[in-house]
């Protein structure tokens with residue numbers, strides 16, 4: 085059974101399209117000119133408020149996404165660069181992890197050391213797994229405990245959602 089009901093899901097989607105998506109990140113995102121609720125999308129002309137509340141403000145037929153986004157915007161091109169950069173970043177991370185694992189036996193690190201490795205090098209247990217370094221359940225549990233401690237002190241806290249503006 086789904087945890088989120090249809091209405092809640094619809095609300096989340098509307099809020100996301102109204103406030104949290106940049107055209108660079110999604111091919112049907114709007115292009116709003118400011119962070120305010122009355123900011124208008126330069127393509128479909130709707131405001132953030134209208135996109136957010138849809139039918140409740142008389143926009144029954146309009147879906148949350150932008151229905152008038154042009155075929156070729158300046159953002160479409162960049163999306164490939166974004167993906168490419170992300171792939172390169174990941175490859176660099178893997179090769180850094182491989183280099184480190186040749187220098188020392190990463191499978192013997194304590195939970196605290198694994199956590200430090202994550203914070204200083206960006207190498208988390210899933211990266212270790214990708215390069216064939218396996219750690220035990222105990223090590224993993226210790227790592228998780230250590231990680232959530234840091235999280236609680238804000239060192240690796242969650243990223244706040246920001247309101248995206250089309251620029």
Ligand SMILES: [Zn+2]
Nearest residue numbers: 114125128150
């Ligand atoms: Zn739009």
